Structures are given as C-alpha cells and as structure tokens.
Amino acid sequence: MYIAQEESFGPVMVISKFKNGDVDGVLQRANATEYGLASGVFTKDISKALYISEKLEAGTVFINTYNKTDVAAPFGGFKLSGFGKDLGK
Numbered sequence: 001m002y003i004a005q006e007e008s009f010g011p012v013m014v015i016s017k018f019k020n021g022d023v024d025g026v027l028q029r030a031n032a033t034e035y036g037l038a039s040g041v042f043t044k045d046i047s048k049a050l051y052i053s054e055k056l057e058a059g060t061v062f063i064n065t066y067n068k069t070d071v072a073a074p075f076g077g078f079k080l081s082g083f084g085k086d087l088g089k
Contacts, residue, residue, distance in 0.1 A: 007035040007081060013066075023052060031057045036078030040066045 004014045018026045030039065039058040041049045053061040059077035060069065069075070076082040 004029075005033050007037060013040075023048065027052060027055045031055075034079055035081045037081035038062065038067075038077070 001014070001016075003012065004016065016029070018029075036056075036058045038060040039056050040062040041052050041056075042064055043049050043052075049063045053063060057078045059082060060075060062068065
C-alpha cells in the first residue's frame, strides 16, 4: 500500500494483517521502505517486542505506546528519515 511506503506526518497509523507467528515476515515488510523515523510495536509478549525492536530499521521504536518520549533522549531516523541521531554521541 502507498501509505505503508511513504513518510506520512500527522495522525496516521497503518495496521496490516499477518499470519500468526510470522514475525520475520512482518519485519521484512516494515523494513521494506525508504524511511525509518519511528515505529510502534503492540504485544503482550515482551520477548517478542524486544526482538522486533532490535530488528526494526527505525530511529525510535515505541512499545505498547506511541510518541511518549523524553525531550532529552536521542532521536532521529534511519535511511531517508533524518540525519542520524540528534542529541546522540
């Protein structure tokens, strides 16, 4: 879908179906974009959330929430989103 490939700004959330247990397929789809500013993972399984957050090509990965961060935390993106991490080393 076009909306899943573009870097949309605003209140936009893309929700897509996937086969039960196909975490690597979900990661492949999520990383198949030119952008990587932020992403969100919603799950009851913390091990799965941590696995996914390590594999996602995104500057910020929110777990079971979205857009909740500390203004002093490093931020930025991957690929065509941003210029690395602001406030980072």
